[in-house]
Amino acid sequence: MCEQMGDRYTDQLVLVLGGTGKTGRRVVEQLRVRGVPTRVGSRAHDPAFDWADQTTWDGVLRDVKSVYVSFYPDLAAPGAVEAVQTFANKAVAHGVRHLVLLSGRGEQEAQLCEQVIQAAGVDWTVVRASWFNQNFSEGMMRETVLSGEVALPVGDMGEPFVDADDIAAVAVAALTEAGHAGQLYEVTGPRLLTFAKAMQEISRFSGRTVRFMTISAEQYASLLREYGVPQEEIAQLIYLFTEVLDGRNAHLTDGVQRALGRPPRDFADFARVAAAAGAWNR
Template sequence: MTANTFDAPILVLGGTGKTGRRVVRHLTAANRSVRVGSRTGEPPFEWTDERTWDGVLAGVESVYLVYYPDLAAPGAVDTVRAFTARAVAAGVRRLVLLSGRGEPAAQLSEEVVRNSGVAWTILRASWFNQNFSEDFLADFVTDGAVLLPAGEVAEPFVDAEDIAEIAAEALTGDRHAGQLYELTGPRLLTFAEATAEIARAAGRPIHYESMPPEGYAAEMARYDVPAELVGVLVDLFGQVLDGRNAYLTDGVRRALGREPRDFAEYAREAAATGVWAAPAPVDAS
């Protein structure tokens, strides 16, 4: 590939997050000009401040649309609608939306993007593998107990690397235009089984513990999860962790022509970074 860089930048909202930073890496490797949409970006971007929207959209060709804290959050669809209209008016020609599997509220935002009048791709993803290592759950794992209000429901965990690879392709070409990909990993795992995979990879005891939503909210607060996120997650888990997503799809295979990454591979690679190492003992002297 030549050293030329395409002129029109690609805006990656949530560009420092689990999928976003991987999308940025793929685009940068492909020699594309990238604009990271975040509070610390240049220019800065915040969903809650419309005054920041025009700056990040200026001259942009494609947008990776990731809404924080979640498309199921109150007011999300109205905000996505307003931003989408602003993006189209600014000349954006392609939108790639990260959506949530089994979330009726998220599908309202999907409809906004589908009806935007520009090329679109929707990535409707399952629970990310990386939630265990790059989010507040990493602290639970390190402490030796994965706490969730999930019971024994099975989930087809999907890898953020697979999502990012599809997103980067969709942002830079037309092959994925007009496609809705429902993205899962290659097998179903309960949260207890996923935790056991993590424990094997980390080489230390880590167990899964199901708990009621109100107890889970208290635990998240204890781990300093932002209050606005706690409420959204408790409501969301109450919806999607009921078995509705307990089946596999061929979305990754259709998009990339290969099988999705397996949870065990993810767990081995994450463990090798030391992210789940046991906390150092407290010196009581």
């Protein structure tokens, strides 16, 4: 007899796309702690998965009942809607019963992908997220923080930075518990911070001085080219900073509270734990 959590069975295989990314690997970790059979969808795993290679999709979908859908490089990228549509159709044909989509706040293209998932004909949940706290401690921007100066084409508006662990927890609840089908959870942190204030929080806990400076989109694009970032990624980042981070998301939502029954993690808690773990050590 299988173990049941609400109306979700924990012995049913869950596929986590982007399973090595910021949210995906946390979803994988939390599912495995719960004892849920989990398949990681990435190019480095067997069977491999690649959004750019549809011949890899059938293999990872075999025997899967639920999928965490995290699109790479971004739902705002050209071709994302078509790719998500094709994947959703294929997933349903394979017998998938629940699709959980990681979406982005304030992105019209992302909302088109949400509509695709909602119209797929199976249970769906959308987790619509704002800027991740972990963007400052993992990946390319970590090096910028370590340099002591973060320069971005954003102004003095507040952003409701959200923790990737909270995003993963909401997704895992949707994948394993009853009551989340048909829900759109717009998730934020508990307060608005400017990027300058976020750097002050990181400085306070890391013991290193990190300043923030506003620059133009053209200056930022030039910096990215110096780092060797591909032009397609530069275009997406410029779109993110100049349009999505224009103040349209400068309000809080209750998505984490509704999904988990607890408040979201504060940025200061993130910075304290990340600093203690050595996130900003050389």
